[in-house]
Amino acid sequence: MTRRQFAGVLGLAGLGGAGLVAGGIPGTAGRARTGALLRSGARLPTPYTLPFAVPPVARPDAPDGSGDRYTLVQRVTEHEILPGTTTRLHTYGGTFPGPTIVARRDRPVTVVHRNLLDRATVTHLHGGHTPPDSDGFPTDLVSPGADRVHTYPMRQRAATLWYHDHTMARTARNVWHGLAGFHLVHDDEEDLLDLPAGERDIPVMLTDRAFDADGSLRYPPVTEHDGMAMPSDAYRNGVLGDVLLVNGVPWPVLEAPAVRHRFRLLNASNARTYRLALDPPPPGGHGFAQVGSDGGLLDRPVGLDTIELAPAERFDVVVNLGRYRPGTVVDVVNEFGDGSMREVMRIRVGGRAADPARVPSRLGMVRRLDRAAARVTRDFAVRRSSASAMWTINDRLFDPDRTDAGPALGATELWRFTSDLAHPVHLHLDPFQVLSRGRPGALADTDGGWKDTVRLLPTQTVELLVRFTDYTGRYVFHCHNLEHEDMGMMATFRTG
Numbered sequence: 001m002t003r004r005q006f007a008g009v010l011g012l013a014g015l016g017g018a019g020l021v022a023g024g025i026p027g028t029a030g031r032a033r034t035g036a037l038l039r040s041g042a043r044l045p046t047p048y049t050l051p052f053a054v055p056p057v058a059r060p061d062a063p064d065g066s067g068d069r070y071t072l073v074q075r076v077t078e079h080e081i082l083p084g085t086t087t088r089l090h091t092y093g094g095t096f097p098g099p100t101i102v103a104r105r106d107r108p109v110t111v112v113h114r115n116l117l118d119r120a121t122v123t124h125l126h127g128g129h130t131p132p133d134s135d136g137f138p139t140d141l142v143s144p145g146a147d148r149v150h151t152y153p154m155r156q157r158a159a160t161l162w163y164h165d166h167t168m169a170r171t172a173r174n175v176w177h178g179l180a181g182f183h184l185v186h187d188d189e190e191d192l193l194d195l196p197a198g199e200r201d202i203p204v205m206l207t208d209r210a211f212d213a214d215g216s217l218r219y220p221p222v223t224e225h226d227g228m229a230m231p232s233d234a235y236r237n238g239v240l241g242d243v244l245l246v247n248g249v250p251w252p253v254l255e256a257p258a259v260r261h262r263f264r265l266l267n268a269s270n271a272r273t274y275r276l277a278l279d280p281p282p283p284g285g286h287g288f289a290q291v292g293s294d295g296g297l298l299d300r301p302v303g304l305d306t307i308e309l310a311p312a313e314r315f316d317v318v319v320n321l322g323r324y325r326p327g328t329v330v331d332v333v334n335e336f337g338d339g340s341m342r343e344v345m346r347i348r349v350g351g352r353a354a355d356p357a358r359v360p361s362r363l364g365m366v367r368r369l370d371r372a373a374a375r376v377t378r379d380f381a382v383r384r385s386s387a388s389a390m391w392t393i394n395d396r397l398f399d400p401d402r403t404d405a406g407p408a409l410g411a412t413e414l415w416r417f418t419s420d421l422a423h424p425v426h427l428h429l430d431p432f433q434v435l436s437r438g439r440p441g442a443l444a445d446t447d448g449g450w451k452d453t454v455r456l457l458p459t460q461t462v463e464l465l466v467r468f469t470d471y472t473g474r475y476v477f478h479c480h481n482l483e484h485e486d487m488g489m490m491a492t493f494r495t496g
């Protein structure tokens with residue numbers, strides 16, 4: 001396929017990568033593909049026929065004055081995802097997505113992860129500011145039949161976090177098979193804002209999957225060697241499915257009153273990047289008011305027509321359905337998708353109702369990290385090794401026993417990543433601020449606030465400022481294209 005045909009398939013011919021779309025990262029057009037499509041053999045449901053579902057909220061084991069304790073049992077369960085068929089999933093607590101843990105800043109959460117699967121797993125709280133022994137290092141395996149207690153102090157801002165599998169060389173397959181859930185943190189700063197709450201505060205997990213005719217999940221064959229996983233040839237850039245699941249439901253319909261809603265968008269897909277838009281857009285445009293990103297509230301809302309989400313990124317947005325006439329049908333579409341993957345979900349706008357929510361012009365307090373405070377600069381090349389065809393960081397494959405960076409606790413550092421193709425880069429332990437993208441000082445309009453995952457476009461350099469705080473020990477950073485991660489695109493840092 002030539003470049004032009006490729007752009008045509010994406011429906012982007014003529015856009016030319018000039019960054020003409022608000023909410024897009026300049027240069028993005030035609031370069032959204034980060035994997036190969038795995039097609040379903042199953043008969044797929046007609047989009048917008050199944051009801052939208054919100055994942056259940058986890059219930060603590062027992063009330064406790066100083067914190068909340070949960071037990072999440074990992075087990076195989078059966079689900080009717082495609083009507084009339086049965087899909088076996090690996091789940092946390094029997095649901096996909098797993099139960100949502102609702103936490104409060106400074107109130108510790110303990111999660112006992114009990115593994116009743118037939119293989120060892122590791123669980124990580126993505127975006128969690130977590131001591132090392134609870135962070136889910138890829139070799140901290142929990143054997144079948146065993147428990148592991150994870151302690152989360154929750155000394156962090158209100159934000160949309162998520163938990164997912166992080167087993168060395170198996171993360172892509174384990175997450176694909178269902179091991180992912182939300183973990184929300186609230187705080188007083190957020191409560192003061194009157195953002196949409198309760199039923200109008202909706203977590204939205206996007207995943208793409210492929211199914212066999214009998215309803216079972218499809219995934220390409222994988223070979224493992226030296227702790228790395230190699231999917232079969234065609235899928236080494238990543239695995240893309242042809243069924244879009246929103247909170248585990250294919251292309252659902254949400255019935256919602258004509259008022260403001262907060263959507264906590266999470267891309268939990270292995271490799272797919274989305275560009276979401278509202279069709280039709282509300283009169284006057286800027287249908288999404290972005291209020292938060294990976295690390296919680298922005299300082300001010302950002303009005304966007306489209307949102308680009310790479311794997312693991314979160315966008316916290318308010319959509320005012322009151323800008324539509326009651327009865328309007330609004331589709332959330334994926335402008336980076338073609339065919340079935342252009343559809344995401346549908347919103348049927350209901351009647352008008354009282355709406356106490358608002359989007360204030362000042363949101364959270366975001367203290368800028370100061371470039372001058374960074375005395376250490378580290379460079380990381382994230383690229384495919386020409387020798388091994390594996391994905392590497394500074395030409396090395398992941399080695400859990402090697403320390404690749406050793407920041408001092410309390411230090412601010414400048415980390416500079418340079419890519420070959422598109423890679424969403426994620427750091428554990430502390431959130432960061434994007435300092436520049438491509439050229440000095442250049443940023444996309446969605447680079448603001450605190451991030452923990454940053455989307456690198458092909459052949460791009462992105463600079464981050466990060467301050468390492470509170471916990472000493474060993475952590476990882478990696479590409480969140482899960483096939484890349486399992487093929488070696490991960491490294492360690494040790495705070496001390």
Ligand code: C2O
Pocket residue numbers: 124126164166312426428476478480
């Ligand atoms: Cu969401 Cu190290 O991962």
Ligand code: CU
Pocket residue numbers: 124125126127128426427428
């Ligand atoms: Cu993480």
Ligand code: CU
Pocket residue numbers: 391422423424479480481484485489
């Ligand atoms: Cu990658």
